[in-house]
Amino acid sequence: MATKTIDSSASSPSPKAGRGNRSAAVWIGRLVVFIVIIGLWELLSGTAFNSFWLSKPSLILARIIEMTANGDLWFHMSITLQESIVGLLIGMIGGTLLGILLAFSGIFQKWVYPYIMALYSLPRVSLAPLFIVWFGIGMTSKILMVVAMVIFVAFYNAYEGVRNIDKDLMDMMSTFKAKWTHKLRWVVLPSITVWILTSLRLNIGMALIGSVIAELVGSNRGLGYYITYSSNMLDTTGIFTGLCLIMIIAVVLEQIIVQVERRLLKYR
Numbered sequence: 001m002a003t004k005t006i007d008s009s010a011s012s013p014s015p016k017a018g019r020g021n022r023s024a025a026v027w028i029g030r031l032v033v034f035i036v037i038i039g040l041w042e043l044l045s046g047t048a049f050n051s052f053w054l055s056k057p058s059l060i061l062a063r064i065i066e067m068t069a070n071g072d073l074w075f076h077m078s079i080t081l082q083e084s085i086v087g088l089l090i091g092m093i094g095g096t097l098l099g100i101l102l103a104f105s106g107i108f109q110k111w112v113y114p115y116i117m118a119l120y121s122l123p124r125v126s127l128a129p130l131f132i133v134w135f136g137i138g139m140t141s142k143i144l145m146v147v148a149m150v151i152f153v154a155f156y157n158a159y160e161g162v163r164n165i166d167k168d169l170m171d172m173m174s175t176f177k178a179k180w181t182h183k184l185r186w187v188v189l190p191s192i193t194v195w196i197l198t199s200l201r202l203n204i205g206m207a208l209i210g211s212v213i214a215e216l217v218g219s220n221r222g223l224g225y226y227i228t229y230s231s232n233m234l235d236t237t238g239i240f241t242g243l244c245l246i247m248i249i250a251v252v253l254e255q256i257i258v259q260v261e262r263r264l265l266k267y268r
Helices: 015-044 057-070 072-103 108-120 124-135 139-163 167-175 180-217 223-232 236-264
Strands: none
Touching: 015 057, 057 072, 057 236, 072 108, 072 139, 072 180, 072 223, 072 236, 108 139, 124 139, 124 180, 139 180, 167 180, 180 223, 180 236, 223 236
């Protein structure tokens, strides 16, 4: 009697194929949502409401092309990018190190923690004029504003990440008389990697907000300056162009972090 064999690999899709299909569905869905929003905006502007107040996507695209041609696009974007990225890196490194050190500082953390909470409660937007008074309208004041926006998110994520480390792992390392550097490398950093990446993704928006706020208060270049200039000229297209460029930067930077996260967290 002949037996019939079934090729299981042919009957069931591979996990990679399933992930690829889900990824394609996600991107198609995002594209559909984008087209619907932009299409409704374009159709309703000038018909349902005055286009002076909200401009039009077509006008914004034309302004971006114009700015690209005359060099204004890169001139303003590059300044905002430099301020955001430098401030983001300083704030992330400083906040993460502060969180790790304070989490292992014993009773010292109980002395200092209330004061950090007090600083965190300050409306950091109000610090922008102070930084400009101290350091002028150059890039230094903008970077400090970004650091002020970023550092607390990095601190709290690193601090809570360390506090959630399995104590048995730390006790085991102490039993084997491991050095502090070994604990940091083999237990602490791997355990808080997810927390650090989460704070990094959150801080992308915070960094852009900080740099743009500082530019709105006092600057002669950058996307914040361009928005202020357009506002003074009653140019709503220019205002929305600046806002759209900020959103594009945020999306691109966030996707870069997503790719880094996938490489670092392959085990998830």
